[in-house]
Amino acid sequence: xxxDDPVYxxxxxxxxxxxMGDEISPPVNQKVRALFLLLDRYHVxxxxxxxxxxxxxxxxxxxxxxTTPELIDTINTIEKxxxxxxxxKPKLLKVPVVxxxxxxxxxxxxxxxxxxxxxxxxxLHSGPTYLxxxxxxxxxxxxxxxxxxxxxxxxxxxxxxxxxxxxVAIAQRQTGIYPTKSPGGWHILGWTPLKLFDAExxxxxALEIEDHVKFFPIEEKEIxxxxx
Amino acid sequence: xxxxxxxxxLSPGPLTTVQDLGRYGLGRYGVxxxxxxxxxxxxxxxxxxxxxxQEACLEITLMGLKVKALTDxxxxxxxxxxxxxxxxxxxxVWQSHIMRRGDLLHFIGPKSGCRAYLALGGGISVPxxxxxxxxxxxxxxxxxxxxxxxxxxxxxxxxxxxxxPKAPRALDPASIxxxxxxxxxxxxxxxxxxxxxxxxxxxxxxxFNVTSELDRTGIRLSGRPIRARAGKPDSIISEGVAPGAVxxxxxGQPIIILVETVTGGYRKIATVISADLxxxxxxxxxxxxxxxxxxxxxxxxxxxxxxxxxxxxxxLGGKSPATDFS
Numbered sequence: 001x002x003x004d005d006p007v008y009x010x011x012x013x014x015x016x017x018x019x020m021g022d023e024i025s026p027p028v029n030q031k032v033r034a035l036f037l038l039l040d041r042y043h044v045x046x047x048x049x050x051x052x053x054x055x056x057x058x059x060x061x062x063x064x065x066x067t068t069p070e071l072i073d074t075i076n077t078i079e080k081x082x083x084x085x086x087x088x089k090p091k092l093l094k095v096p097v098v099x100x101x102x103x104x105x106x107x108x109x110x111x112x113x114x115x116x117x118x119x120x121x122x123x124l125h126s127g128p129t130y131l132x133x134x135x136x137x138x139x140x141x142x143x144x145x146x147x148x149x150x151x152x153x154x155x156x157x158x159x160x161x162x163x164x165x166x167x168v169a170i171a172q173r174q175t176g177i178y179p180t181k182s183p184g185g186w187h188i189l190g191w192t193p194l195k196l197f198d199a200e201x202x203x204x205x206a207l208e209i210e211d212h213v214k215f216f217p218i219e220e221k222e223i224x225x226x227x228x
Numbered sequence: 229x230x231x232x233x234x235x236x237x238l239s240p241g242p243l244t245t246v247q248d249l250g251r252y253g254l255g256r257y258g259v260x261x262x263x264x265x266x267x268x269x270x271x272x273x274x275x276x277x278x279x280x281x282q283e284a285c286l287e288i289t290l291m292g293l294k295v296k297a298l299t300d301x302x303x304x305x306x307x308x309x310x311x312x313x314x315x316x317x318x319x320x321v322w323q324s325h326i327m328r329r330g331d332l333l334h335f336i337g338p339k340s341g342c343r344a345y346l347a348l349g350g351g352i353s354v355p356x357x358x359x360x361x362x363x364x365x366x367x368x369x370x371x372x373x374x375x376x377x378x379x380x381x382x383x384x385x386x387x388x389x390x391x392x393p394k395a396p397r398a399l400d401p402a403s404i405x406x407x408x409x410x411x412x413x414x415x416x417x418x419x420x421x422x423x424x425x426x427x428x429x430x431x432x433x434x435x436f437n438v439t440s441e442l443d444r445t446g447i448r449l450s451g452r453p454i455r456a457r458a459g460k461p462d463s464i465i466s467e468g469v470a471p472g473a474v475x476x477x478x479x480g481q482p483i484i485i486l487v488e489t490v491t492g493g494y495r496k497i498a499t500v501i502s503a504d505l506x507x508x509x510x511x512x513x514x515x516x517x518x519x520x521x522x523x524x525x526x527x528x529x530x531x532x533x534x535x536x537x538x539x540x541x542x543x544l545g546g547k548s549p550a551t552d553f554s
Contacts, residue, residue: 136466
């Protein structure tokens with residue numbers, strides 16, 4: 001449900017969680033992004049950091065500069081003027097993926113789990129245009145949905161200690177891309193040569209909240225065409 | 229004169245990194261703040277040598293760092309007492325000292341606390357990446373080549389000789405924090421404390437052990453498990469988290485979030501107050517923790533007291549020694 005008015009929750013004396021709804025859905029996520037972009041534009045006094053996510057916006061502030069009631073008051077005023085028309089359009093990123101084999105070590109397992117062929121899993125995974133609900137976990141990691149119900153898979157019982165950079169993975173109704181080598185509990189279907197995070201680039205992340213992603217299968221020999 | 233070779237790493241210890249006050253404004257890209265875990269000690273170390281308080285220092289974990297001065301330096305060591313030795317002689321912490329070219333500084337191991345901060349007058353010359361000199365270990369950027377320091381690394385500093393003539397400075401002993409092995413951390417309940425029954429909330433105020441699962445992302449505790457209300461799933465919809473948040477995963481064992489974490493999918497029953505955040509960097513495996521609920525006013529007063537200790541130091545220090553020369 002999309003809330004009529006945001007719900008404010010304090011996280012200690014220097015952080016504020018602003019919830020726009022109680023579910024994972026595009027309308028709630030759009031509202032999170034809209035508030036985030038608006039606050040970003042206003043340069044709110046004492047505001048140190050913002051982390052937009054599925055259904056909420058975390059604000060870290062300097063309690064020596066601004067009190068919580070003052071901050072909430074400012075946000076409320078800005079939130080009232082929230083309209084979608086002025087917001088920049090999210091972008092669409094097409095992501096090439098080499099599915100299966102060493103690139104996607106869990107493809108076969110996921111296929112047999114759902115009693116599908118690997119080709120059907122690839123077709124289902126690369127079918128939809130996904131919505132980026134948030135960037136989190138590690139720099140540049142996009143949480144995307146909704147994965148087709150036929151592919152909904154619980155996380156691995158035992159997370160891997162090291163998932164290679166570029167791995168394209170799924171868990172429940174979500175899909176993601178590991179921008180850097182890290183531990184991970186999602187099932188790896190494939191690998192992309194695209195670099196999702198580069199600290200030297202502006203912006204450093206290829207994706208942001210509310211962007212769209214479309215996967216498409218490529219062959220191993222095509223990798224070099226996509227390497228940057 | 230610009231950047232000069234200042235320090236050579238002879239032995240890095242288990243983890244020594246370049247950190248400043250962190251990297252903010254990039255949460256939208258999933259970038260955590262990083263920065264000194266004990267920001268109070270980093271700020272004081274910088275002010276003792278005449279730097280701006282946000283300059284980068286070395287964050288030294290537990291023991292084993294050994295460095296050699298490649299030029300004359302003004303240095304200060306703050307934070308946990310890791311028993312620093314300058315040419316084998318005990319070095320007084322929380323005050324500035326001259327370290328001559330060729331002098332050796334090493335850290336034997338913790339007498340109290342977990343992390344020490346070494347500031348050089350003139351700072352540490354590494355590029356700012358995404359606005360900060362702090363090392364992000366998970367993605368490998370910032371600091372020195374995005375990694376922990378290694379044997380043989382050379383750190384540069386900016387005109388360190390300009391900082392030498394200043395008289396030694398020390399922090400008022402009354403302002404030096406103590407680092408016990410049994411901690412009381414002050415908290416405010418929330419943001420998701422209402423998902424826990426009252427008696428379970430009360431159990432947070434009992435005592436917990438600090439496990440060895442402790443790094444710059446978080447501190448895992450063990451004790452009596454804390455359970456959410458019946459029927460609540462273990463995880464919640466992932467959301468941004470702030471350092472100091474105490475999250476309760478499915479096994480009921482609290483994890484205190486630290487500066488390398490940006491989002492999480494577990495309930496936060498409580499959050500450590502700002503004035504106690506620097507202490508989180510001094511907790512080590514085997515310590516005990518007890519949480520204490522305070523009011524918002526107490527949290528605010530405690531923060532003001534901490535800031536007063538820092539501003540008294542920066543006031544006494546006056547302008548930086550570098551300014552005296554210009």
